[in-house]
Amino acid sequence: xxxxxxxxxxxxxxxxxxxxxxxxxxxxxxxxxxxxxxxxxxxxxxxxxxxxxxxxxxxxxxxxxxxxxxxxxxxxxxxxxxxxxxxxxxxxxxxxxxxxxxxxxxxxxxxxxxxxxxxxxxxxxxxxxxxxxxxxxxxxxxxxxxxxxxxxxxxxxxxxxxxxxxxxxxxxxxxxxxxxxxxxxxxxxxxxxxxxxxxxxxxx
Numbered sequence: 001x002x003x004x005x006x007x008x009x010x011x012x013x014x015x016x017x018x019x020x021x022x023x024x025x026x027x028x029x030x031x032x033x034x035x036x037x038x039x040x041x042x043x044x045x046x047x048x049x050x051x052x053x054x055x056x057x058x059x060x061x062x063x064x065x066x067x068x069x070x071x072x073x074x075x076x077x078x079x080x081x082x083x084x085x086x087x088x089x090x091x092x093x094x095x096x097x098x099x100x101x102x103x104x105x106x107x108x109x110x111x112x113x114x115x116x117x118x119x120x121x122x123x124x125x126x127x128x129x130x131x132x133x134x135x136x137x138x139x140x141x142x143x144x145x146x147x148x149x150x151x152x153x154x155x156x157x158x159x160x161x162x163x164x165x166x167x168x169x170x171x172x173x174x175x176x177x178x179x180x181x182x183x184x185x186x187x188x189x190x191x192x193x194x195x196x197x198x199x200x201x202x203x204x
Contacts, residue, residue: 048200060143067159082151089204090155105185
């Protein structure tokens with residue numbers, strides 16, 4: 001008689017199934033821990049909004065895509081024009097942000113000997129004029145609310161739409177500039193834009 005008799009077939013298969021089940025449960029636990037850790041590492045930092053902004057405005061800003069530009073307009077709610085005024089101010093806030101972004105792009109281009117100081121100043125002035133006429137294609141109203149005697153409007157423009165607007169303005173300025181050849185200031189657009197998006201949001 002064998003000292004170590006072979007285990008019955010059923011018992012062997014049962015042991016294998018138990019091992020597979022244990023391994024499957026272990027892998028599920030590892031995946032759960034990994035996902036949990038990943039979610040924690042992707043914690044989104046809320047963009048700072050002035051404390052006197054209504055809760056609806058703050059929520060609209062926090063819910064907006066983090067790579068979008070946000071403009072907040074505020075008008076005293078004492079006339080039928082309050083809604084229009086607050087929207088105009090919100091869009092003006094985005095125009096100023098785009099202007100700041102493009103001026104920085106011009107500065108970087110100039111620093112790289114892209115063109116001289118006088119040409120850079122002329123280019124910057126034309127950018128400001130072009131943006132003042134812009135309708136900010138792609139921008140949308142994401143919140144309008146009346147709170148404590150004020151009318152509030154929040155306008156947003158996605159990163160892709162903001163880039164399209166920057167390129168369009170550049171083309172417009174290039175076509176109107178005679179003292180230099182075609183200029184491409186968009187080389188550092190991503191870097192400059194991402195820095196601008198992280199800035200605190202002000203009320204216009």
